[in-house]
Amino acid sequence: MKRSLLLVVCVLLTACAAPAKRDMSAFMAASPRSILVVPVVNKTLDVDAPNYVLSSLPVPIAEKGYYVFPVNTTKFVLEQEGLYEGERVREMPAPALAKLFDADAILYVTIERWDARYVVLSTTVTVDFEYKMVSRDGTVLWEARQAMQWAPQNDSSGHPLAVLIGAVVKAAMARAAPNYMPLTQQANLRAIVLGPTAIPDGPYRPKTAK
Template identity: 65%
Template sequence: MKGFISRISTLLLIASSALLVGCQTTAPKRDLAAYEAANPRSIVVVPIVNKSLDVDAPNYVLSALPVPIAEKGYYVFPVNTTKMVLEQEGFYEPERVHEQPPETIAKMFGADAVLFVTINQWDAQYIILSTTVTVDFEYRLVSKTGEELWKNTQRMQYSPNNSNGGLIGMLVSAAIARAAPNYMPLTIQANSMALRTGQNALLDGPYLKEKLPQQK
């Protein structure tokens, strides 16, 4: 009996150590001279390359991108309209869009810069008494003349915590998270960290409220 209790305690300890929200970034490639020369005011976000197994992942990520970009001070072309225009031009696969010269895409919309996003990971893994939900994105901003202005990656994890319900509660929470993982909060947080608030965030755009002159 003592051995069984000891094993359960060990499992609970391991599980509780996994109930963390984590994020990881890598230093972006910044070329301030190129950025200042490009002076981007508008950004077109093209369809997302998806390296995960979830076919719906790009739609979730794409829907969460315009807000943090706009809050950073840029005009963002409507993502649904962008997708429709590209498809009318024969670009149905995101991989093919990402292979096109950024100059071509920018000219198509009259945009100052193009944002390419890749989903590297989007999954939920069951570990002992916990399910860990993970998202991993890569961002790359290129000017209308082809210069890379900014690059960043963002990886975030979350494990739902229901330790108040004891062992059964933890098992139920893990099972629910595994069956129907909620990716949107992580996606919104990852985009915000990478684009708007993180130490490696996108540089401020011309329409940032703090930059606008105060009305007298």
């Protein structure tokens, strides 16, 4: 009994332990005010994924209090420089890229997963992103990785055949037209704003009244 109680206490202590504190000294030293979000690198087969992800990034960064260069304007300017793909943008030295826009920091994002997989009677939609922010001289300021999954919930009440048909229909709909944007927005929110990897508040974030 005592041994079981001790085991439970140990588990609770482990679960309640505070996450390791991240070293943000480089970020604080650089003290960026403006962040350039460049076209993302896409490691998936969905050719539309980069534009969806790119359009979702400015809001959480702005919410943290930073100026974000308009992503469509950024994309246009880079295309004029012959940089059409995220991979090509990565090849450009950070100082040259930052100087082109007079940016304090650059955010690179890689799409690791963006898919909907059918298993039995359910379709699981998954997004997985890798984030990396560097200063205008190329120093790494912040890194994070965030994955999110969603599967339609099936109603277990009612006639078994109706429940089965409903599950099949929901899975087929999710597979045919998966909605990635809510997951993408949640992933960005957890990585940048709310989660343990969140970046520090920027200079333009309103101060909350005490």
